[in-house]
Amino acid sequence: MEQEFSSVLLENAVSALSRLPGVGRKTALRYALHLLRREPEDAITIGNSIINLRTGIKYCRICHNISEQDICPICSSPRRDSSTVCVVESVKDVMIIENTRQYYGLYHVLGGLISPVDGVGPDMLAIESLVQRVEHGGIQEIILATGTTVEADTTNFYLFRLLSKKVSELKISQIARGVSVGNELEYTDEATLARSLIARTPFEL
Amino acid sequence: MEQEFSSVLLENAVSALSRLPGVGRKTALRYALHLLRREPEDAITIGNSIINLRTGIKYCRICHNISEQDICPICSSPRRDSSTVCVVESVKDVMIIENTRQYYGLYHVLGGLISPVDGVGPDMLAIESLVQRVEHGGIQEIILATGTTVEADTTNFYLFRLLSKKVSELKISQIARGVSVGNELEYTDEATLARSLIARTPFEL
Numbered sequence: 001m002e003q004e005f006s007s008v009l010l011e012n013a014v015s016a017l018s019r020l021p022g023v024g025r026k027t028a029l030r031y032a033l034h035l036l037r038r039e040p041e042d043a044i045t046i047g048n049s050i051i052n053l054r055t056g057i058k059y060c061r062i063c064h065n066i067s068e069q070d071i072c073p074i075c076s077s078p079r080r081d082s083s084t085v086c087v088v089e090s091v092k093d094v095m096i097i098e099n100t101r102q103y104y105g106l107y108h109v110l111g112g113l114i115s116p117v118d119g120v121g122p123d124m125l126a127i128e129s130l131v132q133r134v135e136h137g138g139i140q141e142i143i144l145a146t147g148t149t150v151e152a153d154t155t156n157f158y159l160f161r162l163l164s165k166k167v168s169e170l171k172i173s174q175i176a177r178g179v180s181v182g183n184e185l186e187y188t189d190e191a192t193l194a195r196s197l198i199a200r201t202p203f204e205l
Numbered sequence: 206m207e208q209e210f211s212s213v214l215l216e217n218a219v220s221a222l223s224r225l226p227g228v229g230r231k232t233a234l235r236y237a238l239h240l241l242r243r244e245p246e247d248a249i250t251i252g253n254s255i256i257n258l259r260t261g262i263k264y265c266r267i268c269h270n271i272s273e274q275d276i277c278p279i280c281s282s283p284r285r286d287s288s289t290v291c292v293v294e295s296v297k298d299v300m301i302i303e304n305t306r307q308y309y310g311l312y313h314v315l316g317g318l319i320s321p322v323d324g325v326g327p328d329m330l331a332i333e334s335l336v337q338r339v340e341h342g343g344i345q346e347i348i349l350a351t352g353t354t355v356e357a358d359t360t361n362f363y364l365f366r367l368l369s370k371k372v373s374e375l376k377i378s379q380i381a382r383g384v385s386v387g388n389e390l391e392y393t394d395e396a397t398l399a400r401s402l403i404a405r406t407p408f409e410l
Contacts (some may be wrong), residue, residue, distance in 0.1 A: 007271045009258045016254035019247060021239045033297050034226045035259050036271070042224060043259030047252040049221035053214045054240050054248030066212045066241070092238055 062133070064109040064126050065094050074106060081105045083140040087130065087159065089113050089147065097145065105143070108133065113151035114158055122158055130159070134167050144174040267338070269314040269331050270299050279311060286310045288345040292335065292364065294318050294352060302350065310348070313338065318356035319363055327363055335364070339372050349379040 010032055017028035035043045059065065060072035063085075067073070074080055074094075084105030088094060094107050110125045133139060142163060146152035160172055178196035179188050188196075215237055222233035240248045264270065265277035268290075272278070279285055279299075289310030293299055299312050315330045338344060347368060351357040365377055383401035384393050393401075 007262060007273050009254075009261050009273070010271060013254045013258040016251040019243075019251060020236045022235075029297070029300075030227075031225045032258060033295070035255060036262060036296070038224075038259075040259045043255050046221040046224060047254075047256035049214075049218045049252075050240060050248050050255070051252035053218040053237060054243075054245050056214050057212060057241060066215060068212055068214070090238070091241070092234075095234075 062129075063107045064111060064129070065107055066091050079104070082138060084143065085130075085133065085139055085141070086143040086145050088145050089152070089155075093145065105141075110146070110155070113146055113149070114155045115151045116154075125155075127159070127162070131162065131166060134163055134170060139167075139170065141171040141173060144172065148177055268312045269316060269334070270312055271296050284309070287343060289348065290335075290338065290344055290346070291348040291350050293350050294357070294360075298350065310346075315351070315360070318351055318354070319360045320356045321359075330360075332364070332367070336367065336371060339368055339375060344372075344375070346376040346378060349377065353382055 013032040013035075014025055014028045017023060017031050018025050020028075023031070035046070058067050058070070060067040060075055061070050062075045063072060065072045065074065069076075081104050085108050086097060086103060086105055087108045087110060088097065089110055089112060091109055094109060097103050097107075108126070108130050110127065110130075112120055112125050114120060114122055114125065134142070142159070144156045144159060146155050156174055163170055163172060176199065177192065178199060179185065179192060185193065218237040218240075219230055219233045222228060222236050223230050225233075228236075240251070263272050263275070265272040265280055266275050267280045268277060270277045270279065274281070286309050290313050291302060291308060291310055292313045292315060293302065294315055294317060296314055299314060302308050302312075313331070313335050315332065315335075317325055317330050319325060319327055319330065339347070347364075349361045349364060351360050361379055368375055368377060381404065382397065383404060384390065384397060390398065
């Protein structure tokens with residue numbers, strides 16, 4: 001799709017849209033031509049919503065989740081259990097966990113995971129503010145829900161060492177790792193299966 | 206992905222991005238979260254390029270291709286063969302044909318195809334301006350390159366009847382239909398194969 005466009009405006013739009021994740025020049029061109037066929041109001045709405053999103057967004061002062069207010073609705077809700085804090089990598093993880101409707105505690109968004117390979121150290125993440133929250137008191141349990149990658153394991157290990165040193169009675173747990181719901185054993189990898197055997201739970205009716 | 210977002214700005218961006226073709230709420234959310242992680246300038250560039258594209262774009266007065274000027278570079282080029290006009294459905298078709306680097310004539314963008322099912326009649330397409338171009342003189346051949354769909358066939362038939370009545374010596378052709386280059390006969394559909402037999406061409410070394 002190496003070609004010259006007859007319009008600089010089209011070229012600019014295709015180049016800009018190609019910056020979206022997973023969007024190449026071909027898809028970007030499809031988006032641009034689609035916008036040309038629609039009403040101008042559509043393009044103005046999309047364009048402004050992108051600009052407003054990036055320039056107007058705020059982050060919760062406590063948990064660093066995106067928020068319209070200084071403190072997000074989850075942190076300020078009296079119905080949430082403020083003694084439990086679930087530590088996640090990103091804003092998206094909060095959404096995913098909220099979608100399960102099984103968690104009623106608070107969150108703490110790290111903004112990434114420790115990854116020496118990518119040059120991401122603990123000081124680049126929202127770890128200091130997590131320590132402050134824990135030291136401030138009132139938190140009984142920290143749930144580490146950072147995923148199951150090497151970076152997640154590293155981050156979990158770092159947080160465990162750091163937090164257990166700061167507050168002695170703090171309960172630190174991590175989300176269960178095991179066979180996915182609906183999956184057959186045949187298609188489960190050995191590492192997961194091994195963990196699911198070690199971390200077996202009592203059978204209850 | 207039916208969920209409430211903690212931010213109205215995010216909700217607006219996701220809704221707006223979902224209007225792009227083939228983009229659902231899940232992909233739109235992915236785009237939005239990606240923009241949040243990047244520099245604000247990125248989002249401003251993308252947003253403005255979309256708005257500028259739709260509000261600033263012009264169409265060539267002669268062939269209706271998109272253009273920065275009143276008359277597009279193809280129509281105004283002295284190196285193009287102005288005696289041949291290739292009739293296409295959309296702006297994208299012009300790009301595709303230009304990419305082949307095998308065509309040096311002019312274009313005429315209809316802006317759609319005749320489709321009674323979708324309520325698109327000849328009067329809704331740029332057909333009157335094509336008739337005027339032909340009547341104005343200087344055009345020796347019209348190449349119908351509208352595709353191989355039912356709508357394309359209908360449009361080709363309509364244009365052939367209309368144009369051959371207006372100018373008697375006008376040569377009207379259509380792009381060849383046959384087996385795609387690189388395709389095996391085994392995987393070619395019968396209609397295409399039948400056409401490729403009927404429209405067989407002399408073997409030349």
